[in-house]
Amino acid sequence: MTSRSLRNITLILLSLTTACSSAHRQQEVISTYQQGYLAPADELLSEQIAHEMPQNAYWKSKNAVTLLLDRATIRFTEGDTSHAIQDYDLALQALDYYGQDSTIDTAGQLLFEDGCGAYCGSNLEQILARVYFALTLLHQGDENNACALLRQAEELQQRFQQSIQPYLKDHFCNDNALAKYLLALLLEYQDDTSNAAILYQQVQELNGILPVDLNLCTEAEKHATLVIICHNGNVPFKISDTCPASIASALALEMILASQDIRPAYSSFTGIPVPALCQQWPSCPLPTTISLDGVCTPLSPILDVAAAAYNELEYKKPLIVARGVARFLLRRTAVAFAEGQDPCLGALVDFGIFIANASTKADTRSWRTLPSSIDLIRYRLAPGLHNIGIAVTGYGNNRYEEQCCIVLKAHDLCVINIFNIHPHVTINLIPTRFLKGE
Numbered sequence: 001m002t003s004r005s006l007r008n009i010t011l012i013l014l015s016l017t018t019a020c021s022s023a024h025r026q027q028e029v030i031s032t033y034q035q036g037y038l039a040p041a042d043e044l045l046s047e048q049i050a051h052e053m054p055q056n057a058y059w060k061s062k063n064a065v066t067l068l069l070d071r072a073t074i075r076f077t078e079g080d081t082s083h084a085i086q087d088y089d090l091a092l093q094a095l096d097y098y099g100q101d102s103t104i105d106t107a108g109q110l111l112f113e114d115g116c117g118a119y120c121g122s123n124l125e126q127i128l129a130r131v132y133f134a135l136t137l138l139h140q141g142d143e144n145n146a147c148a149l150l151r152q153a154e155e156l157q158q159r160f161q162q163s164i165q166p167y168l169k170d171h172f173c174n175d176n177a178l179a180k181y182l183l184a185l186l187l188e189y190q191d192d193t194s195n196a197a198i199l200y201q202q203v204q205e206l207n208g209i210l211p212v213d214l215n216l217c218t219e220a221e222k223h224a225t226l227v228i229i230c231h232n233g234n235v236p237f238k239i240s241d242t243c244p245a246s247i248a249s250a251l252a253l254e255m256i257l258a259s260q261d262i263r264p265a266y267s268s269f270t271g272i273p274v275p276a277l278c279q280q281w282p283s284c285p286l287p288t289t290i291s292l293d294g295v296c297t298p299l300s301p302i303l304d305v306a307a308a309a310y311n312e313l314e315y316k317k318p319l320i321v322a323r324g325v326a327r328f329l330l331r332r333t334a335v336a337f338a339e340g341q342d343p344c345l346g347a348l349v350d351f352g353i354f355i356a357n358a359s360t361k362a363d364t365r366s367w368r369t370l371p372s373s374i375d376l377i378r379y380r381l382a383p384g385l386h387n388i389g390i391a392v393t394g395y396g397n398n399r400y401e402e403q404c405c406i407v408l409k410a411h412d413l414c415v416i417n418i419f420n421i422h423p424h425v426t427i428n429l430i431p432t433r434f435l436k437g438e
Contacts, residue, residue, distance in 0.1 A: 023364065029070065030368045034234065034283075036425035038078045045071040058094040062118040065094045066365050069121075069129060072136075073369035077419045077427055081136050088133035095121050095129065113273070113327075115363040122316075123160045124308050125367045127153045127176045134182065135229070138415045139431055143186055150183035154199075177206040178303040178374050185227065185378070189413055207302065224408035226379040226386070228290055230299050230418040233372030234283035236306050238364035242271035243321050265335045265350045270357035272324035274317060275364055277310055282395070285373040286420050291389030292379060299375035306372045320362070331357065371420070383410045385436065394423040402428055405436040 025048055033041040049056075049067050058064035072087030098120040121129065130153040134146035157175055184199035288299045331353045339346030385407050392400040408414060417429040 034422040042074050065119050065121050069367045070369045076136050081139050084136050113360045119365045124312050127156055131179050147186040153179040177203045223380045224412040226414050228377050228416045230288050230375040231371040232285035232375050232420045235370040235372055236277040236279040238275045238366050239278045240273050240361040241276035243274045273362040274320050275362040282423050287393045289391045293387055299377050301373050302376040303374040392426050400426045406434040407436050
């Protein structure tokens with residue numbers, strides 16, 4: 001075995017020993033973020049990033065994708081868009097880097113557990129990483145680069161969809177209505193009305209009848225566009241669960257082996273770990289209403305992030321289970337081999353494998369600062385002064401309200417982001433160039 005292989009195996013073992021502490025630190029960051037303490041959450045993440053990937057060396061940390069995406073989103077929520085852009089850019093580089101096949105990672109996941117490999121993001125997260133990067137650029141008024149990122153997101157959707165067509169026809173777990181809608185909006189803004197119309201039609205097919213304007217504007221130069229996006233609630237987080245059929249499968253295997261005079265192994269009865277999604281009740285989306293010049297309209301969901309995450313996990317679960325079964329059989333083979341050499345050695349190995357199986361957990365890493373739902377409304381407005389009211393109804397009839405005035409010129413595109421991070425924690429992000437008096 002080469003020194004490089006030994007080093008890689010050592011890194012895998014070290015990643016296993018630090019997995020629990022990393023998960024604990026992430027939970028601490030998320031709890032701080034959900035309470036509205038954005039600067040302390042940023043500091044906690046920055047300390048972890050400096051430790052795991054000094055000088056932003058994302059290739060040194062197998063958790064780089066989640067760390068960078070979480071910090072970028074926190075900074076975006078804070079209004080620190082310059083640093084958020086840097087983090088989103090690094091996160092995309094890490095996604096590309098870890099998206100390449102790695103023999104060592106694959107072997108480590110097969111021998112140890114799924115979490116020992118580098119995390120390269122779910123399909124949903126890869127698309128939303130570009131969407132959030134684009135929204136951050138739009139906040140700074142950079143429509144061209146935002147449009148380029150949304151084109152990337154659309155290409156990714158098509159690539160993901162084509163990859164599953166041979167297996168699941170008309171399965172839309174990779175289609176993202178928000179990404180398509182924002183790209184259509186920017187294409188319309190750039191007078192590419194034919195492609196914008198196609199994308200609007202696709203959004204209509206994905207979401208049914210949306211209470212948002214999907215019609216092209218024939219006199220865009222005389223109007224301004226206001227888009228209000230609400231990042232509502234918190235996405236469900238992953239926990240390590242046991243595959244429902246794994247215990248029965250282990251019993252069947254032991255019955256088959258017993259027919260060949262092979263003694264049962266106690267290590268077979270721990271089950272196969274798989275990730276499952278869990279949603280805390282205070283993390284659900286909250287009803288949000290916009291008052292524009294005295295007219296109130298509720299925001300409408302355009303992307304159910306929680307449902308999309310659940311659908312994608314269900315689609316990928318057979319592959320996760322198959323890898324777990326392969327890992328299980330490798331370990332069971334080791335017990336059988338040791339048993340054939342010496343019954344006492346077999347019992348010792350069986351005990352060790354039992355501990356290993358019981359300690360093996362599913363990969364629960366994910367982008368935790370995503371919302372549960374993304375809601376949207378768009379207005380076409382005459383140039384001039386407009387009064388906006390934002391009202392969020394929380395639990396126990398608690399209500400958050402904020403008023404502001406914006407000044408729009410013809411052909412302006414103003415995107416306001418509302419972050420309903422948690423009950424009683426709402427943050428509005430309005431581009432200062434549109435605020436009255438700026």
